[in-house]
Amino acid sequence: MAKMVLTASYIALSGTDLSNWANSIELSAEVDEKDVTTFGSGGWKEVLGGLRSGTLAIEFKQDVTASALDSIMWPLFGTVVTFEVRLANAAVGTSNPKYTGSALVKEWAPISGNVGDDASVKVSFPTSGAVTRATS
Template structure:
């Protein structure tokens, strides 16, 4: 069974490669469960898939220098922008698919942490529209 260790994830928001700031990226997609159980189901629950949705969870090391992370993300607040994530920054292929779509930049935490902590930003964005998987 193949195994993988994440060493160089690729994370881009609005066309900006933010991989050098990223410590963690999680893309979760799901489908609403719509119960369709009837008396004809003979006591077994039946379900159909409804609307699809997703969340892009990110953790960054903060950088407030000019042209760095904070100055890239701050102007995006409240907008819907593109994203791309891959398990590796290697070229896209059958063993390194890319996941793309759009997210609503629904928040930003420019200052987060306690005394002695690294300056980091943990945030999650809802997807907007379809999330696609491609190998080319």
Template sequence: MPHMVLLAAYLNLNSNDLSDHARKIELSVEVEEKDVTTYASLGWKEVLGGLKSGELGLEFLQDVAATELDSIMWPLLGTVVPFIAKLDNSTTTTSNPAYSGNVLIKGWNPIQGSVGDEASVGVTYPTSGAVTRTTA
């Protein structure tokens, strides 16, 4: 099985390709663990899956120029918008699946950093509804 180095990941938020600003993309999904243990379990815990949820963690290099990152993200604050993320910016295939859904833009950090740092923005957004994996 081949290994992979992320060199050209793809990120689209609200129909904006932000790949040229993103330097970290983390999509995680999970399901709640529901304890359904009874006396008939004979001392063993039994669990079922409950509600599913996810998070999209991003790190951007900030750009406050007109029509760039800050002017795209600021108006989205408080809205639910679609996203698409891929390991590579090439065509979606079985070996380059696209993950998509919606996220709540619940915050924005327009200024973040210390003296001498690059101007970067780190955010994490909860998914809203299903996250899908597409291969075609």
């Protein structure tokens, strides 16, 4: 089994590469569990998958200089945007698949932190529609 250390992942929102500002990324997907147990189930619970959903969570190092992170993210607040994430900032392939979809930019915290902290922004965006995996 291959092992991997994340050193240069790729994250793009609305077609803009934000990898230089991100230091943490998580794309998760889940499916609703629907109970379809009947009297004929022999006393065992039966389930099927229902609606699927996902979450894109990112931690950014804030940058409010002109044309930097905050000026890119603020106009996206409240909109559904496309995203693409990869484990490595390298060509897409069988050992580096890309995951794409759309997500609602439902939160943005331009100012967050305590005295002496780095200026970081942690966000979590729900996906909207299908998330796809591709190797080409």
